[in-house]
Amino acid sequence: MSPTEKLPAAAPTPTFGPGSVTVPPPGDPATFVDLQAEIRELARQHDAVILAHSYERAEIQDVADHVGDSLRLSRVAATAPQSTIVFCGVSFMAETAKILSPGKRVLLPDLAAGCSLADSITVDQLRNWKAEHRGAVVVSYVNTTAAVKAESDYCCTSSNARAVIDSIPPDRQILFLPDMFLGLWLQRVTGRKLHIWLGECHVHAGIRPSDIEELRREEPGAELLVHPECGCTSQxxxxxxxxxxILSTEGMVTYAQKSTAETFLIATETGILHRLELKAPGKRFVPVNREAVCQYMKLTTLEKLRDSLRLGQFEIDVPADIAARARRALERMIAIA
Ligand code: SF4
Structure with missing residues (x-):
């Protein structure tokens, strides 16, 4: 991976992926009610709030106090009154919660829950890129490690990336990282020339224009909702x-609730379908690619969540100097709607 001014016309073959991550099989629904009751009781005993990303398993979303995308959950993490945050998501999200709530205990139920997009740039690569573009403003998507955030001026999520770019004076150069598809889309909608890092999420990069073309023929009246990380966004x-x-996951939920359409084609990780069906009942949601499943997000099971609360595992910490610098970029993200 390297920074580039010249981007590929179509998604390259995904470079990063879950490698040796083994996803536990689906749980037995007959056990869910008892496990969820046990988890709720443990959360009460340990003064814990449970946050779940919209890509998590349905049974995890159902037991959480709050479900949403990174921006929504970051805001909740920063203001939740509980002393413990259990983050059902991936490691950069738990790190973000810790940075925003340094006095709280933050738990991640499975330490193997990483992110191929966050892995697509290291802090040394970012430092070298900055050295090539001295004075440029660094905008990092929230899917980055704490060390990369610490080297950034702003963080953003897909919900507010456009507003973040718009807030930067037009005469400043911008380095945008690490997602190239989101970067390309931002370049188009803001009219700004961005320097874009060639990173990608292996799940979203795998959603291709051909998937959409096929479904459009089968569902001619459906509305198409696309996450900007997708490999098909520009096409x-x-x-x-x-x-x-082109919407963030929270944007998809809001849009589906307001729209008069009955059927929606959804181009993002398939875990969002559960949330959409819950929040917009009576409407039909069809995944553009049924294989768009994030193995990292599916690592968290009810048993692991229960053990996390019971045993206080696995506690996430971020070195104070990195956290202090990363917090600046995150607070700017949270402040920009
Ligand atoms: S869906 Fe992609 S960006 Fe999201 S956590 Fe999984 S690998 Fe990372």
């Missing part, structure tokens, strides 16, 4: 006759 915006809505 979709150019497809003739396709009215695509």
């Amino acid at each position: 979709v915006m150019e497809m003739a006759g396709v009215d695509a809505h």
Whole structure:
């Protein structure tokens, strides 16, 4: 991976992936009610709030206090009154919660829950890139390690990335990292020339224009909702006759609730379907690619969540100097709606 001014016209073959991560099989639904009751009781005993990303298993979303995307959960983490945060998500999210709530105990139920997108840039690579563009403003997507955030001026999520770019004076150069598809989309909608890092999420990069073309023929009346991390985002915006809505996961939920359409084609990780069905009942949601499943997000099971609360595992910590510098970039992210 390297920074580039010249981007590929189509998604390259995903470079990063879950490698040796072994995803536990689906749980037995007959056990869910008892496990969820045990988890709720443990959370009460340990003064814990349970946060779950919208890509988590349905039974994890159902037992959580709050479900949402990174921006929503970051805001909750920063203000939750409980002394412990259990983050059902991936490691950069738990790190973010710790940075925003340094006095709280933050637990991640499975330490193997990483992120191929966060792995696509190291802090040394970022330092070298900054050295090539002295004075540029660094905007990092929230899917980055704490060390990379500490080297950044702003963080953003897909919900507020456009607003963050718009807030930067037009005469400043911007380094955007690490997701190239989000970067390309931002370049298009803001009209700004960005320097874009060639990183990608292996799940979203695998969602191709051909997946959408096929479904459009089968579901001609459906609305198309696309997450900007997808490998198809730029091509979709150019497809003739396709009215695509490029949205964050929270944006998809809000849009589906308000729209009068009955059927939606969803281009993102399939865990969001559970949340969409819950929040917009009576509507139909069809995944553009049924294999768009994040193995890291599916590592968290009810048993692991229960053990995390019971045993206080696995506690996430971020060195104070890194946390202090990363917090600046995160607080700017939270402040920009
Ligand atoms: S879906 Fe992609 S970006 Fe999200 S956690 Fe999984 S690997 Fe990372």
